[in-house]
Amino acid sequence: MKKLLLIIFFFSIHVNLCSQDLLAILDSETTVNEKEDIVTSTFKGTRIINGHSVENRKAKELEFIISHRFGRVNLGFDELFGLDQSNIRFAFEYGLSDDLTAGIGRSSFEKTYDSYLKYSLLKQKRGEKSFPFAVSLFGSVAVKTIKDYEPADKRSFAESLFYVGQVLIARKVNESISFQLTPTYVHRNTVKIDADPHDIFALGFGSRVKVSKRVSINGEYYYAFDESTSINARNSLAFGVDIETGGHVFQIILSNAITMIEKSFITETTGNFFGGDIHLGFNISRTF
Template sequence: MTKTLLFLSMFSSILAFSQEDLLKDIDTLKTTENSPPAFKALQIVTGQSTKLTAKKEWYIVVAHRFGDISTGFKNFFGLDDASTKLGVIYGVTDGLSLSLSRETNMKTFEFGAKYKLLKQNENFPVEVVGYNVMAANTDLDKDNYPHLQFGDRLSYLTQALISRRFSDDFSLQLSPSYVHKNLYDQNIENNNQFLAGLGGRYKISKRISINAEYFVNFDNHSFYKNPLSLGMDIETGGHVFQLLFSNSQLNSDIGYLTNATGKWEKGQIFFGFNLYRVF
């Protein structure tokens, strides 16, 4: 654990200060807001935030989750076991973005649409954004599921993201969510799952904030856990870099929300990061 924390500290310092000549760029990036958004990154930790891309803006996303740090030296505190997500996001308009990603864990492809419904202003207290995902699990094998059809690979997510920027330093978000899975094990989960999420961001310096989020799954059995994640946003030139700890190793939206397996109280935690590059 000491080695992991030392690695995190060194990694954060390098990323925060190695690109001083580019730091000014972050303040000139295009934005969809007349005032600053509630969140600087498109995700609070792993869950989506109300931030959208600007029109004709491209994002490249690289998300990485290492293995369970409680395994100790056997798997080098999780560094031997990793799951990676690669994705692209495109701003169709200032109020609509489309995304496509693929995660190594369960070889999951996700197509997403994120769209602004209501904007926080002097006359309305919150920002409201809709988010929809269709995912395809390509890891399913007909040897295990002889009657498998393409539709069985699909699952769906619908979210209402409701945020409020209380000050320059502090923002909160509620995320009521609904997940439907076409193929599921009724012994450990339901095909229809309702969740409620709470996430927040607190800015501790000009370029760094501390983030947290927690989702309660009202329709889950005891096998999977409610996802709880803590993270740090680091703003550098042209990037928002997020370091995080979570009890879910999955990067995909649906997998993260419904398939968390770690227990914080037992140290079953996954270290990871999200990296965005805007073009």
């Protein structure tokens, strides 16, 4: 009986040691897998400033976003440096999956409704199977509902539509620095004059510099290769500060664009940033 107990005792020790060895092997494999993990948090939120980032909502996450832009600061004290004027957009974004986000929004500017889909095509990875960039596809449609026409020249629904397609190409260089290139195509069914292009190609540049655990500084610029002559359009330039507080991301923004959707700020910005045509604004989001 004693021999049997000794055999059982030594057998249990052997099994325990083997299990520890297996755990050590699993831990080492986990470490290797972690080195091949997908790079996350390239940007703080789904927007760099005005334009979209490669970030998506997680599956079944709902985000409510309020965006606000005041008038130009060079309007002076009589307009309280633009604070007497404002443009607002509110929107909902929902994660259909971890890689696909859908959104709808409404802007007070031109009483515009917009919707979009954003799909994460490729992800930046580290390790042996590394990939240097994250790539997302973005498409949106917007409809302008403001009645800024003569009754005899009423626009049809189709004439009020605008379409945007983008490829978002981003890289997180390290824990503090990220950047993004955004080739963009905008189609407008209706233009003010025949000299204005229906199709506009643009290239966006965006960056983020993290200065603390919850604060980052962002920059964004869109260069349009074709511009509307009827409004003396200019390229969109913006700078912002991201502040994360729990489930909120708060952005403080300075931009020469008063609008907040792609069809508008890329093709319809008229302000000269360095001439003082700067709009103070903010984005605030809450995730549920």
